[in-house]
Amino acid sequence: MADLWMQIHAYFSQNTTEYLAYLWQHVSISLLSLAVSCLIGIPLGYLCTRNRLLNRCITGIFQVLRIIPSLAILILLIPVMGTGVAPSITALVLLSVPPILMNTTVGFAGVPAFMNETACALGMTESQQFWRVQVPLALPKILTGMKIAMVEIIASATLAAKIGAGGLGSLILTGIGLFRTDLLLIGGVSVSLLAILSGLMFQLLSRWLFPYQPAKNK
C-alpha cells in the first residue's frame, strides 16, 4: 500500500506535464463534444415540439443509438473515419445528443399553454414570446440535459483513448498494459473527480441562473 502511494507520488513529480496534457486533452475533447451536441440537440429538440412526425422519427433514432454501447460506436467509426480526435468527438456527440434533445423537448413542451397565451395577450410578437417567455421557461430543463450529457461525455471520453484521441483514458490503457495499478488509479480517480466536478458546476450555474426556482428543482 505504501508502495502504491510512493509510485503515485513519483508519477506526479516526474510526469506533471504529461498528466496535465492528458487532463487538458480530456477536458477539451469533452467541452468540444458538448458544444457540438448542444448545437445539434437544442434546435432539434425545439423542432420536435413543433412537429409531431419529426418528433417520432428523431426520438426513434436516438433511442436506438442509446442502446448501442459507446465502445461499439467508437469501434464502428474506425473504418469510416479512421482514428484520432474526430471520430472520438463524433462518437461522444452521438452519445450525448439524446439527453440534450429530450430535455429540450420536455422543457419547451412543459411551458403551460396559458403562459404562451398570456404573453400573446400582453402584445408580444411571436419572436418576443419565444425569447422572453418560452426560452427562459425551458432553460432549466435544457441545462439539466447538458449536465447529464457532460457527465456522460467525460466518462465515455475515457474510451476515446482507445482510438488515439488521448486524454486520461491513455493513462488507464497504459496502466492495463503494464499492470501498473498506480496509473490505473490516477486515471480512474481523475476521470471520476472531473465528472463530479462538472456536475457540481452545472448545479451552481443553474442555482445562479434561476434564482426563482423552488428549492426542490435545484
Added chain:
Amino acid sequence: MAQAAITFEHVSKQFNQCGYAAVDDVSFTVEQGEFVTILGSSGCGKTTLLKMVNRLYQPDAGKILLFGKDVAKTDAVQLRRSIGYVIQQIGLFPHMTIEENIATVPQLLHWEKATISKRVTELLDLVGLPAQEFRNRYPAQLSGGQQQRVGLARALAAQPKIMLMDEPFGAIDAITRMGLQDELLALQKELNKTILFVTHDINEAFRLGNRVMIMNQGRICQFDTQKNILENPADAFTKALIDSAKAQQRFWEDFT
C-alpha cells in the same frame, strides 16, 4: 351620448371539437366608461367572449368593434398592447420579478426606464403591495391573492382604455376582495375606463357593474341594470340566479 367602446354584432364562436357554440350569436354595446360585469355558470362562454375582444380567439361569424373600428382589421399586436387583460389563471411570468412582470407592456412599448420604474411603484401602491418589499420578489414568493393583485397591476400598467378582467379576484379572501372591489370602482370612475369583468359571483357582479350581463350556454340571457334585472328577470335562468342569491341572503338573516 357617449361613444360606444365595445360593440358585438352577431358574434359566434364554435370550437372544432364541440357540438355546440361556445358563444352563440351575441350582440351588445358597451358605452365608453361603463363597468360591465359578466355573470354566468362555468362553461357558458364568458372567457371565450372576452378573448375575442383582444383577438386571442377569432370569431366564426359576426363583427367586433372597438371605438367604431373593426378589430379584425387592426394590427393584433398593437391592439393587445392597448387593452388591459387579466387572465383567469393569473399567468405571472415565473422567471421575472414582480417589477419585470408589471413592466411587461410598458417595455414592449419602449417607455423610458425611469418612467417605467415610477409607474411600477405607483401601481404596487395602488394594489396595496408595498413597492419596497415586493418589487424584487418572484411570483413564487407571493400568495395567490398577492399574485392576482400583481396581475391586475400588470394589466393597468400602460393605461389601457379598455380592460378585460377574467375572474381577477377569484383567489382573494372576502375582506381584501371588498377592498380591491372598492379600489377598482374608484379607479374606474377616476380614469373613465371601460371594463368587461367576468365573475361567478352574483354579489360581486351586482356590486361592481353599471350593468350586468347574464350569460347561459353561449347566449346573453339579459343585459341590463341591476334594478331592471331584479324587477324583470328575462328568463328562467336569470330568475333562478336571483333566487339563489336571495336564498343566501335569508340564510344570513336567519342567524340574526
